Amino acid sequence: MPGEPAKRQKREEYKKALTSDEQNAALPKKKFYRQRAHANPFSDHALTYPKSPADMGWASLYPAYAVKNGEEGKAENESHDQTEEEQRRAKAIMKNVEIADIGCGFGGLLFALAPKFPDTLMLGMEIRISVTEYVVDKIRALRTQHASTSAYQNISCLRANTMKFLPNFFSKHQLSKIFLCFPDPHFKQRKHKARIVSYTLNSEYAFVLRPGGIVYTITDVQDLHEWMVEHFERHPSFERVGEEEQEADECVRVMKSETEEGKKVERNGGTKFVALYRRVEDPPWP
Amino acid sequence: MMLPYQCIIAACDRYEAGGNEWILFGVSGSRLVAQSSTGATSIWPAEEHPIEEPSPENEEQEPPEKRVKLSPPLEQKSNFSILRLSNDKKYLVAVTAEDKCIRVFRVDSEGRLQQLIQRCMTRRPCSIALTSDDSTVLCADKFGDVYALPLLPSPEDDQISTPPSEKIEQKKFVPSASLLTVHSGRNRKVLEEQMKQAEKGPSQSKETPKFKHDLLLGHVSMLTDIAYAAVDSRSYIITADRDEHIRISRGPPQAHIIEGFCYGHEEFVSRLCLTSSGRLVSGGGDAHLYVWDWSSYQLLETLPIRDTVLDYYRGHSQLALLLPQDTQAFKTAVCGIWTVPYGGSEGDEVLVACEGVPAIVSFKLGSSATIGTVLPLAGNALDVAFIYARGSSCTAVVSIDHLHRPGSTTEIREDEAMSRLQCFAYQQDGQWAEDGSIVEALEWFNRRAAGEPEAGSDGRAGGGDTVDEKATRDILYGMEKLRKRPGAED
Numbered sequence: 036m037p038g039e040p041a042k043r044q045k046r047e048e049y050k051k052a053l054t055s056d057e058q059n060a061a062l063p064k065k066k067f068y069r070q071r072a073h074a075n076p077f078s079d080h081a082l083t084y085p086k087s088p089a090d091m092g093w094a095s096l097y098p099a100y101a102v103k104n105g106e107e108g109k110a111e112n113e114s115h116d117q118t119e120e121e122q123r124r125a126k127a128i129m130k131n132v133e134i135a136d137i138g139c140g141f142g143g144l145l146f147a148l149a150p151k152f153p154d155t156l157m158l159g160m161e162i163r164i165s166v167t168e169y170v171v172d173k174i175r176a177l178r179t180q181h182a183s184t185s186a187y188q189n190i191s192c193l194r195a196n197t198m199k200f201l202p203n204f205f206s207k208h209q210l211s212k213i214f215l216c217f218p219d220p221h222f223k224q225r226k227h228k229a230r231i232v233s234y235t236l237n238s239e240y241a242f243v244l245r246p247g248g249i250v251y252t253i254t255d256v257q258d259l260h261e262w263m264v265e266h267f268e269r270h271p272s273f274e275r276v277g278e279e280e281q282e283a284d285e286c287v288r289v290m291k292s293e294t295e296e297g298k299k300v301e302r303n304g305g306t307k308f309v310a311l312y313r314r315v316e317d318p319p320w321p
Numbered sequence: 322m323m324l325p326y327q328c329i330i331a332a333c334d335r336y337e338a339g340g341n342e343w344i345l346f347g348v349s350g351s352r353l354v355a356q357s358s359t360g361a362t363s364i365w366p367a368e369e370h371p372i373e374e375p376s377p378e379n380e381e382q383e384p385p386e387k388r389v390k391l392s393p394p395l396e397q398k399s400n401f402s403i404l405r406l407s408n409d410k411k412y413l414v415a416v417t418a419e420d421k422c423i424r425v426f427r428v429d430s431e432g433r434l435q436q437l438i439q440r441c442m443t444r445r446p447c448s449i450a451l452t453s454d455d456s457t458v459l460c461a462d463k464f465g466d467v468y469a470l471p472l473l474p475s476p477e478d479d480q481i482s483t484p485p486s487e488k489i490e491q492k493k494f495v496p497s498a499s500l501l502t503v504h505s506g507r508n509r510k511v512l513e514e515q516m517k518q519a520e521k522g523p524s525q526s527k528e529t530p531k532f533k534h535d536l537l538l539g540h541v542s543m544l545t546d547i548a549y550a551a552v553d554s555r556s557y558i559i560t561a562d563r564d565e566h567i568r569i570s571r572g573p574p575q576a577h578i579i580e581g582f583c584y585g586h587e588e589f590v591s592r593l594c595l596t597s598s599g600r601l602v603s604g605g606g607d608a609h610l611y612v613w614d615w616s617s618y619q620l621l622e623t624l625p626i627r628d629t630v631l632d633y634y635r636g637h638s639q640l641a642l643l644l645p646q647d648t649q650a651f652k653t654a655v656c657g658i659w660t661v662p663y664g665g666s667e668g669d670e671v672l673v674a675c676e677g678v679p680a681i682v683s684f685k686l687g688s689s690a691t692i693g694t695v696l697p698l699a700g701n702a703l704d705v706a707f708i709y710a711r712g713s714s715c716t717a718v719v720s721i722d723h724l725h726r727p728g729s730t731t732e733i734r735e736d737e738a739m740s741r742l743q744c745f746a747y748q749q750d751g752q753w754a755e756d757g758s759i760v761e762a763l764e765w766f767n768r769r770a771a772g773e774p775e776a777g778s779d780g781r782a783g784g785g786d787t788v789d790e791k792a793t794r795d796i797l798y799g800m801e802k803l804r805k806r807p808g809a810e811d
């Protein structure tokens with residue numbers, strides 16, 4: 036919802052200029068990407084999402100990891116139309132995404148984690164379209180700036196409503212970490228189903244997380260913190276990570292200090308509530 | 322004028338099991354009707370069948386919903402939307418839409434109905450299923466959640482007032498945010514309201530049900546159908562939603578564990594059907610039905626429902642007129658899939674209905690047929706029930722919409738009122754042939770039941786002389802509404 040026409044035009048011109056070659060390495064300016072704070076997770080939106088994780092075109096998001104099409108036997112031995120299998124291979128990457136930042140906002144966490152886990156693919160997922168564009172533009176700029184070291188090739192961002200479509204992107208047990216940083220609080224009681232943490236949604240996080248994987252939560256809203264704690268603790272697939280282990284975790288420090296919201300809370304002198312949950316093994320099934 | 326039967330279902334013994342007794346149940350607007358093969362008939366609600374109260378052991382501890390049961394049944398004005406029979410055929414579970422109530426009826430051998438309990442949910446149930454031991458009703462709702470309710474609550478269950486899931490939500494009346502929280506203008510307003518509210522004490526705006534109902538799982542999408550399957554010692558819950566998902570979860574008590582998804586649909590999924598041999602057939606807004614080996618999430622085959630219907634329309638001048646200029650734009654919305662229960666060596670066969678289509682389509686699975694077989698109907702197909710009317714032959718009873726023009730969900734037909742049922746008997750050669758004799762046997766059910774006492778002002782859809790067109794449409798049709806419109810908000 037990019038506001039009145041003049042503003043919209045300015046934004047479009049800005050973004051066009053940004054993506055034209057000579058300026059490619061310039062970092063995007065946030066003011067051109069601001070968007071109303073709340074998107075309705077229940078509405079249909081004009082979203083694109085893969086039919087299944089196998090249909091996801093990861094190669095365009097992580098080009099440095101794209102599987103190069105097998106030049107060898109690729110001749111004319113089969114028909115011209117690509118088989119489904121071939122199409123899939125063309126979209127494939129050499130390793131799977133392992134870390135998801137759900138509701139990544141302007142991407143502060145991703146940019147801070149990128150150099151810390153240089154060999155791990157990370158994905159920011161954000162429902163707001165312009166905010167996603169900002170992160171995508173910034174990643175492109177950083178990749179250009181760091182072309183010699185190939186830094187920032189391991190992070191990417193896409194627009195998604197994760198509350199509906201998380202299992203369309205990730206297969207069972209694919210992820211090792213999920214970040215839920217400063218989720219929208221949805222204060223009103225009747226909007227609680229819009230919260231990104233709930234007993235029933237936790238089953239989806241458990242599905243895409245491997246046993247031993249961790250969900251990271253942080254918020255400055257005490258009520259939301261307590262809500263998340265209760266809903267995770269009630270869910271048999273999760274156990275709370277102990278305080279000591281939590282504080283020793285490098286990602287906790289990053290999530291407190293590098294997220295945009297974390298910084299805002301810092302400035303306001305607010306409190307940050309952190310809780311981590313480990314996904315446990317599924318119990319035996321008779 | 323009477324309403325069509327929006328749902329029908331039959332209790333029927335297989336012929337091996339010693340006979341061909343059956344009871345056919347149907348719902349027409351807000352009434353539930355039954356006729357048995359012995360000729361017995363009954364209608365619910367009816368004045369002459371006051372609800373008998375199972376005497377409570379302890380008057381003092383009488384839980385609230387027992388009082389609800391005492392309200393005169395004629396007050397019931399909600400229209401039925403779902404009918405299920407318990408596996409032992411002793412109970413009929415029905416859902417009424419407007420009041421969101423799950424009702425359990427005891428069925429006697431004559432098909433007489435006695436409502437034992439009604440439980441009103443907070444969200445409208447979209448589909449229900451029973452566990453194979455008949456102990457539990459699984460209710461899938463419009464908000465995407467699945468709840469488990471005991472079919473018949475035990476006295477202990479009645480003591481449980483609020484399930485833990487809702488306790489969490491109700492516990493706090495402290496404001497959600499502190500003044501140090503980062504605020505948008507809107508949030509600040511909510512916070513101020515909450516502070517005011519906190520002074521006044523808890524708001525009891527939304528009553529949470531007082532009966533036992535456990536939250537098992539949920540999607541962030543409208544659920545459209547639910548199925549329960551038991552394979553060896555394991556049980557599963559299969560759920561379908563408007564966002565193309567088919568989810569396989571473990572059965573209770575491990576229903577929080579998602580085992581996997583059957584990926585492939587590109588439009589809403591509206592119906593799930595487990596076949597006699599244990600396959601899953603799913604359908605919805607897509608041009609094909611999908612057949613799954615669901616325990617391994619593998620797609621086995623697709624069945625061209627849209628093209629079959631399109632072909633049929635093209636071959637009938639009246640229906641061909643209804644086709645859009647560009648037949649690419651012709652779409653079907655599956656509103657029913659039924660597995661044909663001959664359970665013999667013939668292999669799986671399903672019957673399929675699409676919303677607003679005056680036909681039933683039959684597909685034999687695994688036959689790699691490029692097109693289905695069409696059973697033409699005189700009105701749009703609404704529901705199918707199977708009975709073994711004579712000896713070995715299986716009969717499909719089809720309820721049809723006799724109010725709207727065939728092929729239309731909006732235009733009222735002008736010709737004379739016709740039958741609300743059509744029957745097809747399964748033939749030796751594997752085909753279905755229309756069988757008028759069963760319709761005759763169902764004369765009471767078909768024409769008279771629920772036809773007479775339609776007092777004009779009782780507020781029921783279909784009461785009186787004029788049918789409330791909009792209300793009728795809402796009762797009969799709702800699938801096409803599930804389709805997403807392009808260009809939805811950002």
Ligand SMILES: C[S@@+](CC[C@H](N)C(=O)[O-])C[C@H]1O[C@@H](n2cnc3c(N)ncnc32)[C@H](O)[C@@H]1O
Binds near residue numbers: 139215296
């Ligand atoms: C308060 S912001 C936090 C941003 C970032 N994580 C941080 O800590 O700075 C919450 C973000 O979650 C996004 N969001 C909310 N619901 C979402 C959903 N269903 N799917 C994806 N993103 C969502 C919002 O658009 C918003 O950008």
